[in-house]
Amino acid sequence: MLSSERFTVAPPGTIEFGEGALQTLGAAVTSLGRTRAFVVTDAGIVRAGIVASVEQVLTDSRVDFEVFSEVEPNPSMSTVDRAGELARRFGDAVVVAVGGGSSLDAAKAVALAAVNSGSAADLDVAAGTAVAGLPVVAVPTTAGTGAETNGFGVIQDTAAHCKVYVGDASVAPRVSILDPALTIGLPPAATAATGVDALVHAVESLTSRGRNPLSEAYARHAVRLVGRWLPVAVADGSNREARAQMLLGSHLAGLALSRSGLGLVHGIAHAVTAYTGAVHGVALAAVLEGVLEHNLPTSTPQYAAIAGDLGVDRTDAGEETNARAAIAACRDLTEQTSVRTTLTALGCAPDLVPELARTALADPVTRNTPRMPTDEALRELLTAAL
Numbered sequence: 095m096l097s098s099e100r101f102t103v104a105p106p107g108t109i110e111f112g113e114g115a116l117q118t119l120g121a122a123v124t125s126l127g128r129t130r131a132f133v134v135t136d137a138g139i140v141r142a143g144i145v146a147s148v149e150q151v152l153t154d155s156r157v158d159f160e161v162f163s164e165v166e167p168n169p170s171m172s173t174v175d176r177a178g179e180l181a182r183r184f185g186d187a188v189v190v191a192v193g194g195g196s197s198l199d200a201a202k203a204v205a206l207a208a209v210n211s212g213s214a215a216d217l218d219v220a221a222g223t224a225v226a227g228l229p230v231v232a233v234p235t236t237a238g239t240g241a242e243t244n245g246f247g248v249i250q251d252t253a254a255h256c257k258v259y260v261g262d263a264s265v266a267p268r269v270s271i272l273d274p275a276l277t278i279g280l281p282p283a284a285t286a287a288t289g290v291d292a293l294v295h296a297v298e299s300l301t302s303r304g305r306n307p308l309s310e311a312y313a314r315h316a317v318r319l320v321g322r323w324l325p326v327a328v329a330d331g332s333n334r335e336a337r338a339q340m341l342l343g344s345h346l347a348g349l350a351l352s353r354s355g356l357g358l359v360h361g362i363a364h365a366v367t368a369y370t371g372a373v374h375g376v377a378l379a380a381v382l383e384g385v386l387e388h389n390l391p392t393s394t395p396q397y398a399a400i401a402g403d404l405g406v407d408r409t410d411a412g413e414e415t416n417a418r419a420a421i422a423a424c425r426d427l428t429e430q431t432s433v434r435t436t437l438t439a440l441g442c443a444p445d446l447v448p449e450l451a452r453t454a455l456a457d458p459v460t461r462n463t464p465r466m467p468t469d470e471a472l473r474e475l476l477t478a479a480l
């Protein structure tokens with residue numbers, strides 16, 4: 095009942111959406127009172143020619159810049175610290191994040207590290223161990239993470255085999271440039287894996303303990319867009335309508351998750367990636383069906399709504415039948431886009447199961463899952479996904 099709800103919504107940053115929006119990058123930097131930009135990106139974005147376009151726009155706008163292009167997929171703390179040191183030496187600037195979630199997340203941590211000393215791992219503005227970071231402008235080149243919608247970077251602690259969260263509201267992107275043309279060159283496998291991430295964001299947000307009416311509105315529309323357009327974008331990457339719809343869907347799913355939190359699918363996937371290096375979206379797909387089945391008793395109405403959004407509901411069927419149809423449709427989407435796999439194929443041996451369960455349950459992202467499993471139940475779920 096809305097009359098018993100109480101929620102707070104922080105103001106979102108400016109969005110520049112549409113083909114050619116990259117041309118507004120120079121103006122975005124100067125609107126933040128700076129004429130210098132520290133660009134954080136990765137080698138794949140350089141190879142795709144996107145960094146050259148970014149450099150051209152900045153040059154045309156008389157913005158002085160330096161580029162750090164060594165972010166790896168699932169960025170590590172040591173990479174963030176190396177980039178942070180370079181940004182500190184570069185001085186007062188806007189941090190421009192160009193790439194997928196890895197570059198965007200690394201850039202947020204770099205923006206904090208640039209004005210603080212020590213490792214990014216120890217920077218916590220809320221706890222008083224750090225001051226607010228440099229302003230960030232985000233230019234996503236994948237349609238999946240929605241990382242442009244929030245101030246936390248998901249960074250890998252390679253020694254402890256887990257993902258940790260580095261960030262602050264001060265490094266939530268002040269401007270996000272959503273230019274679908276930048277996603278046209280993303281290969282089919284990466285399009286599929288990142289798109290599944292957006293789907294899971296929306297689905298987990300809808301059932302999260304932290305959901306509210308606003309996050310639900312974002313998530314429901316994201317489910318519709320991703321369900322309709324992900325298979326099209328994977329089958330034909332040059333389909334401009336599919337690319338635009340997916341970039342919007344990913345952004346809406348990001349707005350949803352940033353307001354609600356996520357759940358166990360993400361908690362397990364973070365653990366799997368930390369131990370095996372698996373691609374984030376592929377790790378999600380390996381356990382998606384099992385977690386949705388586990389959550390069914392607490393999340394039947396939400397899953398039934400998802401069935402409607404994916405167009406697989408039947409008006410003559412009961413809520414539980416429609417909820418099961420939603421679970422099957424989510425699984426089918428991961429199959430149709432060739433992302434579905436097993437934990438074994440990702441390199442998880444049976445003796446890793448206890449460690450995966452322990453790490454997933456300790457991940458803060460799992461806190462909002464609607465039906466917390468016991469350690470034993472989670473081991474069973476993981477074993478079934480091997």
Ligand SMILES: NC(=O)c1ccc[n+]([C@@H]2O[C@H](COP(=O)([O-])OP(=O)(O)OC[C@H]3O[C@@H](n4cnc5c(N)ncnc54)[C@H](O)[C@@H]3O)[C@@H](O)[C@H]2O)c1
Pocket residue numbers: 136137138139142166167168169193194195196197199235236238239240241242244246247248276277278279280281284287288291348374375
């Ligand atoms: N902060 C958040 O809200 C949030 C949410 C979900 C996931 N994440 C994190 O995001 C990361 C995953 O990000 P991702 O799935 O976007 O992948 P990614 O950033 O790791 O990129 C994957 C690969 O795709 C390449 N690539 C990206 N865009 C391209 C393009 N347009 N053309 C050609 N190649 C391109 C990159 O070079 C890279 O090699 C994980 O670390 C995950 O934990 C963060």
